[in-house]
Amino acid sequence: MASQLKQIHPLAWTIIVGTIFGRMATSMSIPFLSIYLTQQMGASPTQTGIIVAVSALVGVFASFYGGYISDRIGRKKVLFISVFGWALVFIGFALSDKIWLFFVMNALNGICRALFEPTSRALLSDITPPSSKLLVFNLRYAAINLGVVFGPLLGLYLGLSDSNVSFLVAGGVYIAYGILLIIQFILHPLQSGEQGSRTVEPIRLKQAFRTTSGDPVFMFVLIGTIFCVLGYGHFSSTLPQFMAINPNMTDGAKWFGYMLSLNAVVVLAVQFPVVRIASRFPPVVPLIIGNIMVSVSLMMFGLAQSPWMLVAAVVIFTVGEVLMFTLMDVLVDRIAKPELKGTYFGMIGFNNLGNVSAPILGGFLLDSFGANQPLHVFTPIALSAVCGVPFLWIAHKRMQAKGQKGLQRSMEA
Template sequence: MKTKKTKIFRIPSFHPVAWGVIIGTFLSRTGFFMTIPFLGIYLGKVKGIDPATIGAILAVSLFVGTLGSFAGGALSDRLGRYPVMIASMAAWSLVFIGFAFADATWLFFVLSALNGLFRSVFEPVARALLADVTPAESRTEVFNARYFAINIGGAVGPLIGLKLGIGGTSSLLPFLVSAAIYAVYAALLIVFMFSFRHMLQSNDEPGATVKQMMKIVFTDKVFLYLLLGNFFVAGAYSHLDTTLSQYIGHDRVAVYSSLFVVNTLCVLLLQYPLTRFMKRYTSLTALKTGCLLFGAGLFGFGLFENTALLFLSMIVFTMGEILCFVVGDVLIGEIAPERLRGAYYGASGFAFLGQSLCAWIGGLLLQGLGFGQGPLIFGILALLALAAFPFFHRGQQLGEHPVGAEPSELSESC
């Protein structure tokens, strides 16, 4: 019996670089969740900006993120993972300082765009680095650990943000603390870069250009359908930080904060058993199930006012989140040719367009229909989430491992 317990509770034997990314992910997401989920509330209550403009400010971050993701993936294949990660993290720290002191509406648009840019440059490269240093048989476990770290940060961050006064009259301290956390992470990355020089990517030939990355998207059919499905899935998730924060947070900040904590705690509790259970099915079956759960959870947010039922809706929503994001990251690692892994993870930033569009649509619906039309608003948003299903289904029909002639030929030509 003792042997079994040791196996169950053992610390995973990931590469030190993987542990560096996972611990850094916890730090960065703590800083992120301290401020950004409350940004819509802060802009409305403190700065007096209307819901439609707030939706546009939040949406521009996600739209610019699409371009950053492609560029970050291409640069990391050419320059190596660490230089791109360090530069983007250091610049991201400065963005939070900007949020602390900004006052004009146009400046929030600029800062939101930069926030999306540096986030989308950094995150695909970090995921590619995790895949680089982790054997294929351990990737589900390492991406589970990364997502676990994200949600530990998601549980701690909002509580710290509320304690520091985010969403109230104070803006300076929460944003400056987030900036300091990001600066610390950039410093840790520099230490890892010099400690593990042998893990830096150094190709004799250049990696994929942005144009070649676009060619990958339209020649790898399963990857294309995965991206199209993720467009709507990412849009569904965007409402947690944007539409839902305005809809509930405009008069019930504590309830919204509690929902956010329920979301992160559910990930911590359900992530491992749910992903283990879904291993008996194909990855795209898990993604199809996830988009259905996303839709059901979103509809519940608009349908219910009772806090317990809102918590239940968040549990359903979170199950969809786990299936779509953890399984999606693993699937990209399976699909991508090794030398183009950064390009594939970068190309996955196409989903940011879905986040941008849906965040904007959510703001328009709140502005046009009013805060009293929750069932109608979130019913529309749920239908948009369900639009992912046929794309995932088509991708499943084409096969689970679609690395074919075109991407291989591209890999040789790079």
């Protein structure tokens, strides 16, 4: 472990540490966006669902291009555009006073995330030795959750869950993050093999899309993870609305903030032991188990009659989340062709179709049945989420078959 930590590139540490503060600032505002729109702006659950969903919808299509363009022009330029663009978006949130402006700002938020996420993960892959990649991707995931531990609590403490000040704070943090990245790129310039763009003729967008979409293992992983993300997306879209408007629950927004922090604390507590065990299995198997656990936890939210059952549901949800997402980057890195890593990391962003569907489906169910009938809301949600299991199982069997063929060829040679 100590030797692997020493091998981590300074730029990788910058991305990891910057992720802590970026997610801390973001989690003070974005998770409460649905509550803010409903309670402060007078938006209906369906309107709120559409506004929350547009970020993921735009991100679905921008993510592939974001990863692709980082292969073409280099990681550094795309990172700067996305981070400073993000800062402007959060300032725009703070200045918005109309519902349609929140729609526009959240669409731009989705573009920035779609540019930053695949590019930062591809850069981490570029500058990290193979033996340390699992550690680096897990440190990045731990950084996300460390930020989410304190962000919601800080937002609640400052009373920012019903204020637009949190958006200004987030904008300031991303400006500082961008400046730190500039300094680190000056101090530690990328070598020729770490630029993201290659010396060979770059692949065209249409050819890149055809290559990734024609990869049968990758496509089944992608379809399966759409349903994984669909289930996961309800935690930050449907659940906060349900808790805020539920007449049987007092201080629902406050309880949701505590649940967000509990989710992050449990991630930090179980991540490395769970990943250590999960890494012994073929990489798709943990995704299948995680998908099932998230679906079970969604049913538990609908059945919860006490705070302790909510706590149990959050714990089960969180372990499922860890199983789904900590090994996903490693899986994509393993499947991806070396010259198209940014493109593959961008293409996996299409699983955010799940994040698009979650708030729309959840908002429709809440409008149709209301918070007084939680089983009518959470049963369809749980059943739709578990639909990812068959696709992931097919990907698992195809990877096994591919591995056996490769072993047979090597033995024959």
